[in-house]
Amino acid sequence: MSKLNETDIQGFVLRGYNLPFARYLFLHFEDSARARALVGRLLPVITTGQRWDHGKPQSTANIAFTHRGLAAFDLPEATLLSFPVEFLQGMKDRAAILGDTGINAPEHWDKLWLDNHVHAWLGINGQSPEAVDARCSQIQALMQETGGAMQLAWQDAAAIMDDGKPTSREHFGYTDGFGNPDYLGVERSTQPGQGKLMPDGTWAPLATGELLLGYADEAGELPVAPVPHILACNGTFMVYRKLHQNLATFRAYLEERSAQYGGGMEKLAAKFIGRWRDGTPVELSPDWPDPAIVQDPNRNTNFTYGADPQGTRCPIGAHVRRVHPRDAFGFNGRLIDRRRITRRGLPYGRPVPEGEPASDAEDRGIVFMALNASLSRQFEFVQQQWIEYGNDAHQGNDKDMLIGNHRGHGKFVVQGDLSATNPPFLCTHLPNFVELRGGDYFFLPSITALGMIAMGLVDPR
Amino acid sequence: MSNINGKVYAMNAITPMKPWKTWVVRAIFFTLGHVKSLQQDLINLSFIEFARWVVVPRQRFPYLGNGQVKEDLKYDYLLFFSNFNGTWNQYIDAFSAVLSNGLNLVWRWSEKFPGSVPVTLFKEYIARVQFDTDYYFTAYPHATANDLKSAHIVQASLDSLVQRAPNCTPEEFRSAYLNFVIQVQAHLGDTGEAPVIF
Amino acid sequence: MPNQNGSVYGLTILSPIINDERATPSHDLQIRNYLATVPTGEGSPFALAPGTHLARLVVMDDVIYVGSPSIEEHLHSKYLVFESNCDGDLDSYLLGLATAVPQHLDAIWSHCVGYPGAANPQAFAAYMKACQIETTFYFAAVNDKSVPETLRALQTQRAVSDFIARHQGMNAALLQAEFAQFATRLKSEPLPASGSMGPLRGLKTGGRNE
Numbered sequence: 001m002s003k004l005n006e007t008d009i010q011g012f013v014l015r016g017y018n019l020p021f022a023r024y025l026f027l028h029f030e031d032s033a034r035a036r037a038l039v040g041r042l043l044p045v046i047t048t049g050q051r052w053d054h055g056k057p058q059s060t061a062n063i064a065f066t067h068r069g070l071a072a073f074d075l076p077e078a079t080l081l082s083f084p085v086e087f088l089q090g091m092k093d094r095a096a097i098l099g100d101t102g103i104n105a106p107e108h109w110d111k112l113w114l115d116n117h118v119h120a121w122l123g124i125n126g127q128s129p130e131a132v133d134a135r136c137s138q139i140q141a142l143m144q145e146t147g148g149a150m151q152l153a154w155q156d157a158a159a160i161m162d163d164g165k166p167t168s169r170e171h172f173g174y175t176d177g178f179g180n181p182d183y184l185g186v187e188r189s190t191q192p193g194q195g196k197l198m199p200d201g202t203w204a205p206l207a208t209g210e211l212l213l214g215y216a217d218e219a220g221e222l223p224v225a226p227v228p229h230i231l232a233c234n235g236t237f238m239v240y241r242k243l244h245q246n247l248a249t250f251r252a253y254l255e256e257r258s259a260q261y262g263g264g265m266e267k268l269a270a271k272f273i274g275r276w277r278d279g280t281p282v283e284l285s286p287d288w289p290d291p292a293i294v295q296d297p298n299r300n301t302n303f304t305y306g307a308d309p310q311g312t313r314c315p316i317g318a319h320v321r322r323v324h325p326r327d328a329f330g331f332n333g334r335l336i337d338r339r340r341i342t343r344r345g346l347p348y349g350r351p352v353p354e355g356e357p358a359s360d361a362e363d364r365g366i367v368f369m370a371l372n373a374s375l376s377r378q379f380e381f382v383q384q385q386w387i388e389y390g391n392d393a394h395q396g397n398d399k400d401m402l403i404g405n406h407r408g409h410g411k412f413v414v415q416g417d418l419s420a421t422n423p424p425f426l427c428t429h430l431p432n433f434v435e436l437r438g439g440d441y442f443f444l445p446s447i448t449a450l451g452m453i454a455m456g457l458v459d460p461r
Numbered sequence: 462m463s464n465i466n467g468k469v470y471a472m473n474a475i476t477p478m479k480p481w482k483t484w485v486v487r488a489i490f491f492t493l494g495h496v497k498s499l500q501q502d503l504i505n506l507s508f509i510e511f512a513r514w515v516v517v518p519r520q521r522f523p524y525l526g527n528g529q530v531k532e533d534l535k536y537d538y539l540l541f542f543s544n545f546n547g548t549w550n551q552y553i554d555a556f557s558a559v560l561s562n563g564l565n566l567v568w569r570w571s572e573k574f575p576g577s578v579p580v581t582l583f584k585e586y587i588a589r590v591q592f593d594t595d596y597y598f599t600a601y602p603h604a605t606a607n608d609l610k611s612a613h614i615v616q617a618s619l620d621s622l623v624q625r626a627p628n629c630t631p632e633e634f635r636s637a638y639l640n641f642v643i644q645v646q647a648h649l650g651d652t653g654e655a656p657v658i659f
Numbered sequence: 660m661p662n663q664n665g666s667v668y669g670l671t672i673l674s675p676i677i678n679d680e681r682a683t684p685s686h687d688l689q690i691r692n693y694l695a696t697v698p699t700g701e702g703s704p705f706a707l708a709p710g711t712h713l714a715r716l717v718v719m720d721d722v723i724y725v726g727s728p729s730i731e732e733h734l735h736s737k738y739l740v741f742e743s744n745c746d747g748d749l750d751s752y753l754l755g756l757a758t759a760v761p762q763h764l765d766a767i768w769s770h771c772v773g774y775p776g777a778a779n780p781q782a783f784a785a786y787m788k789a790c791q792i793e794t795t796f797y798f799a800a801v802n803d804k805s806v807p808e809t810l811r812a813l814q815t816q817r818a819v820s821d822f823i824a825r826h827q828g829m830n831a832a833l834l835q836a837e838f839a840q841f842a843t844r845l846k847s848e849p850l851p852a853s854g855s856m857g858p859l860r861g862l863k864t865g866g867r868n869e
Contacts, residue, residue, distance in 0.1 A: 384659070
């Protein structure tokens with residue numbers, strides 16, 4: 001695998017920018033010629049995967065399209081029909097498959113998503129709110145000049161701050177952002193535990209084709225992709241989900257249940273997801289958080305579950321064990337290597353410090369974005385089989401404790417041992433700690449493909 | 462008419478084999494059947510409830526007279542019937558990812574078998590030789606193979622606690638009960654509806 | 660004996676379907692039409708008769724042509740495939756079917772060549788065995804439990820899960836008493852119906868909120 005052409009790949013795909021402020025614009029195209037003109041004008045503004053030799057820029061901009069958005073450019077039918085069916089349908093029509101039912105069903109989503117008008121996502125990240133504003137104004141000016149797109153809505157998001165410094169915490173207080181995989185050819189400070197498990201116990205990067213179209217994947221073939229090849233190559237698919245967090249419900253549930261739990265509140269919180277709230281993996285340190293582990297890149301993602309089949313350290317149904325099972329399903333992890341996703345995103349809404357009153361009704365949550373070569377094989381599989389169902393983890397119909405659509409009936413077993421501080425414990429009547437408020441599937445093209453779209457030069461073969 | 466009932470999927474496949482190769486396949490299955498360690502991967506895969514391969518030699522299609530015309534075939538046929546949990550794609554993906562050697566050993570004697578890796582060619586072949594189920598029954602549509610194994614563990618643990626309990630003091634019972642909970646704690650997943658097939 | 664794996668039996672039957680050009684619709688379609696109406700849940704003939712874990716009925720229209728350079732060939736008959744994963748002894752299983760659900764069997768197999776009817780269970784069993792093909796390799800994830808044992812275990816698992824949840828932190832003497840009651844109730848609980856979605860959450864497991 002030679003080095004990837006970073007100048008042709010959108011930067012958002014290759015790296016988490018680690019910029020604390022973001023605004024996501026949702027656009028609608030009204031006229032194909034004007035929309036193409038806008039894309040042409042945006043091209044020089046789009047942030048690529050090129051290394052930042054002169055330090056981080058003040059802000060970045062990236063763009064992705066729904067299937068309806070691509071159709072609005074008048075791409076050839078043969079090309080439009082060659083996209084995978086789940087992308088053609090969009091996330092709303094996949095609700096039953098994804099378990100987005102009940103309170104998470106599309107009829108409860110933000111109005112933005114209800115009438116299928118979203119054609120494009122334009123993601124802006126910045127070092128400060130002013131930098132985001134400035135970039136946003138620049139792009140809005142281009143939209144006005146070309147008349148290429150109408151802005152339907154926007155979503156602001158920002159890292160939760162500690163004394164003015166951005167943290168990687170989310171609203172429930174957990175440290176987030178450990179899980180992203182390494183891929184062949186993607187330059188990144190790699191660390192053990194982030195790729196795939198090898199027979200000798202070491203970790204290696206995943207095949208590039210698990211993230212990018214046009215490269216071999218873990219099955220030793222090119223991922224399913226639209227035609228022509230050049231439109232697909234160096235592109236990827238993105239999931240956007242606005243996940244509302246019921247902070248009051250979460251805190252009340254944790255407090256109430258931990259009153260009966262021998263390990264105490266923080267340990268129960270850690271058992272829920274498999275990491276202490278500071279990020280320490282429970283598998284490595286089952287009894288207390290250990291900042292030394294969190295800060296050590298050689299340890300904070302470097303663990304397996306093979307020695308803990310009963311879940312007495314990290315519960316079998318804990319969130320991180322479900323969504324990244326490592327070796328938990330046997331076969332040295334080979335059953336999971338084609339189910340990995342790359343996560344992006346930031347919290348939105350006002351954070352509420354521990355101890356201050358919080359309400360579920362306030363607009364607060366996380367913008368979850370995931371990148372993968374195949375929406376159905378990767379994101380949808382994880383969402384359906386590992387979050388909304390538990391058979392692979394030998395947990396029957398039990399759902400993911402943290403983000404499952406429980407409807408008040410959920411159950412989570414904290415496995416334990418004979419000690420008083422690590423007893424077996426059942427959490428029942430789980431409510432929805434998280435609710436879906438909308439989203440869709442997007443195609444994030446390469447710079448070359450954006451150019452082809454702008455010029456109206458896409459041939460199906 | 463459906464290949465699906467609750468949490469199980471019924472797959473049927475038929476592939477032609479040159480008759481001399483049938484003997485190789487029989488020998489392979491004989492070995493597989495008698496050396497249990499070779500079945501370990503199938504067991505570990507854990508989402509197959511029952512599966513079988515049936516060799517039908519070309520002169521051995523049931524013939525019952527009564528006006529039935531005798532078959533006149535050049536190939537022997539290998540039938541495959543599987544009862545698995547999860548989606549078709551998940552099943553074939555997993556087969557290809559972790560059982561490719563075993564599958565190649567069994568199916569490479571069938572005409573036009575492309576090998577079980579890469580997976581897309583393998584899927585195309587399976588899709589071509591698969592035929593659909595008219596009627597499918599399971600005694601426990603709400604359970605997977607994993608659910609069944611868990612349930613049997615819980616039953617055995619409960620039976621043993623029920624036997625002990627009457628002879629225990631409350632304190633002895635408390636300790637026996639805690640041990641019981643620890644025995645079953647990884648096997649308490651709910652049974653119920655299957656996810657939507659996709 | 661590859662048909663048997665532990666205490667479960669892998670039965671494979673191919674019954675030739677009558678090929679009569681005067682029949683409308685053809686016999687294979689009549690089987691298909693009938694099968695489409697047979698209940699697949701607890702009303703299934705395989706739920707009413709004892710001993711079936713999983714079973715399927717498939718009209719096999721023909722062998723499949725896999726493309727050049729292999730030879731294209733066709734069957735003279737269509738076959739009704741009966742694949743069953745059942746408990747124990749084949750004879751008692753077949754006699755059990757003939758005794759419990761003869762109307763269903765007749766409605767299905769009367770379209771097959773030489774079918775004697777299920778009114779005489781011995782003749783039915785003999786016919787089925789004449790159509791049997793020996794299974795070459797048979798895998799069973801669980802091979803030592805009968806259908807009733809399995810249904811019982813699934814019921815127990817659900818009840819135990821509820822019991823544990825409702826008795827967390829209870830004092831030892833009370834726990835012991837509640838457990839004794841629970842064990843007695845569970846034992847006298849009727850088996851959930853084969854083919855059903857399992858026990859309802861009706862069983863009282865004591866503890867909090869009850």
